[in-house]
Amino acid sequence: MKVKLQVIFPLILILTLLGCSTEREGIRIGVCVADGGKVAYMEIKRGMMEEASRLNVELIWRDVSLRRKGESTVVAERRFIYEMFDKGIDALVWNPVTPDPKFDYVIVKKAVQENVPIVSLDEYPRRLKVSLLVEPNYVEMGRMAAGIAAEKTLRDRKRANFIVIEEPRGNENLRRVTLGIYDVLDGYQGANLLAGVHAETPFRALGLINALLTRYADNVQAIISCNTNVMPGVIEALRAHGLLDKTIT
Known part of the structure; x- marks a missing residue:
């Protein structure tokens, strides 16, 4: 099922649709965006941080535009997301840096192996079955x-x-x-x-x-x-x- 929401701060809906109880302790949500300097993503981050604090959820935010010097966007994205997998995130909210499906597939395959559901942020990556599309209004x-x-x-x-x-x-x-x-x-x-x-x-x-x-x-x-x-x-x-x-x- 694909659900498209035009809301800015839907963290509680993400948890609900992905089957995570808000009463469970130690929930970690990873977020990886291509360019966190954009106004839309700045608003999403602010809202998600506020809601994560209210729900006692750990939110790990990674912005690919803040990658290491000389590091490509694709390599930085994969590094950020793999690090979040290593930290035991319960769900990944993801805005891919490229529409190229071969790069998407590597991360999707890893998410399946780690049993981490993916929420697509702002647009659907190709070859990706998602439970929820989070889109700013x-x-x-x-x-x-x-x-x-x-x-x-x-x-x-x-x-x-x-x-x-x-x-x-x-x-x-x-x-x-x-x-x-x-x-x-x-x-x-x-x-x-x-x-x-x-x-x-x-x-x-x-x-x-x-x-x-x-x-x-x-x-x-x-x-x-x-x-x-x-x-x-x-x-x-x-x-x-x-x-x-x-x-x-």
Whole structure:
């Protein structure tokens, strides 16, 4: 059975669906993510840590982006997960670093040998039968970001101009974040959307935001991006226009 949940902190559901009693002592859950610096995974980690503390569960979190110097992502991922197997984890929550099934298979085979069930985080790896897919509520994340920006921007003014940096083309998860952003902005009468643009890199964001600030004579009060990876370019553009301390991002 595959169950797909659009929730951010489902640790108790993971334990329930995997047959682990929350009253049992010494439960260990291992989590391995490809890039823990992403906002979605930072939120997942925060929520899981809080819930693990509440349930008296030991949570072992490993982020492949923090691997050893010169170590490949695939090697680091395997090392982290094997170390968690050695520590006797009861379940593995896993966001693979690569969609290549031959690398997935090695870890899946080891998990079967260790009798450790796997929960897929954010997407289904190929050749992997999972009991549960844990997926952030991306739309809600967009709503939260837009709500905070709108409240701050409209606190002392009736109208404000917004720019939204939308998802890179083809990125379904960030597209849902963008939908959440627009859903909230549409509900604010004083929120005036100047532009919605796509930016895949900080350099691209720098060029786009610089052009928009020039076009609108720096009359921009907030910039909301669904992708934190491009924010260095946004910040550089704001700095160049002297708006770094005047614009909500």
